[in-house]
Amino acid sequence: MKTIVRLPGALRDATGGETKLAAAGATLGELIADIDRRYPGFAERVLDGTGALRSYVNVYIGEVDARTHGGTRAPVPDGAEVMVIPAMAGGAGAAPPRSRAA
Amino acid sequence: MTGRLVLPQALRDEIVAHARAEAPKECCGLIAGREGRATRVIRCTNASPTPEVRYTIAELRRVIEIEDAGLELVAIYHSHPRSPAYPSPTDRREAHWPDTAYVLVSLRYDAPVLGGKGPFGPELHAYAISDRDAVRQVTLES
Numbered sequence: 001m002k003t004i005v006r007l008p009g010a011l012r013d014a015t016g017g018e019t020k021l022a023a024a025g026a027t028l029g030e031l032i033a034d035i036d037r038r039y040p041g042f043a044e045r046v047l048d049g050t051g052a053l054r055s056y057v058n059v060y061i062g063e064v065d066a067r068t069h070g071g072t073r074a075p076v077p078d079g080a081e082v083m084v085i086p087a088m089a090g091g092a093g094a095a096p097p098r099s100r101a102a
Numbered sequence: 103m104t105g106r107l108v109l110p111q112a113l114r115d116e117i118v119a120h121a122r123a124e125a126p127k128e129c130c131g132l133i134a135g136r137e138g139r140a141t142r143v144i145r146c147t148n149a150s151p152t153p154e155v156r157y158t159i160a161e162l163r164r165v166i167e168i169e170d171a172g173l174e175l176v177a178i179y180h181s182h183p184r185s186p187a188y189p190s191p192t193d194r195r196e197a198h199w200p201d202t203a204y205v206l207v208s209l210r211y212d213a214p215v216l217g218g219k220g221p222f223g224p225e226l227h228a229y230a231i232s233d234r235d236a237v238r239q240v241t242l243e244s
Contacts (some may be wrong), residue, residue: 006166008165008169008175009165009175009199009201010198010199010200010201010202012201019169056196056198058162060163083162083163083166085162085163085165085166086198086199087158087159087162087196087198088130088132088158088162088178088198089150089156089158089159089196090156090157090180090189090190090192090193090194090195090196090197090204091128091150091156091157091180091182091190091192091193092128092155092156092182092184092185092192093155093156093190093191093192093193094155094190
């Protein structure tokens with residue numbers, strides 16, 4: 001059973017510009033390995049040196065956040081849609097000193 | 103990405119209104135459009151536990167909805183309530199969308215936020231942030 005994997009934005013270049021592709025695997029890790037066989041380097045983009053999902057890579061398996069369901073061991077049900085979406089985050093980072101006029 | 107983004111005044115006003123509504127917390131959201139022309143602002147929830155100085159967009163899957171609607175994510179926006187409309191070290195370190203513009207709005211001199219004392223009003227600028235933290239200004243057109 002093939003799973004549809006959606007890859008918006010910054011990860012497109014890792015799959016030759018493909019934003020929607022079919023992959024096979026019973027777990028998220030198997031899916032990533034299947035994509036990596038066709039697009040070498042993909043796994044390195046989404047996994048860190050320990051094989052875990054990179055901190056800024058978010059994966060949803062249907063409505064489920066994979067990070068809270070075993071990470072790469074998260075099961076992928078038949079017919080599920082998987083979305084791999086880099087984080088959107090940042091911010092000023094530290095409060096500047098208050099203005100004397102304030 | 104190209105160095106230009108068409109962001110009509112009505113959408114800029116929507117972003118500023120969102121920033122004012124959330125101040126002193128940072129607001130955040132998505133800007134959808136096509137071929138570098140923004141057509142829609144989508145307010146998102148800031149899920150950061152320290153929203154006065156950080157933002158984390160909660161509704162990441164809205165990106166998929168934008169694409170399913172035949173549009174593109176042309177920019178990600180957020181506010182700096184008390185600091186300049188320029189990517190901070192945190193913004194640069196956590197930028198993972200090199201092909202998408204980052205729109206920043208600053209309220210540091212904004213009159214409504216400063217109790218009517220602001221001399222200049224809100225500032226709004228756009229930037230491209232590469233994977234190597236390099237910042238390049240994106241020209242905004244109306």
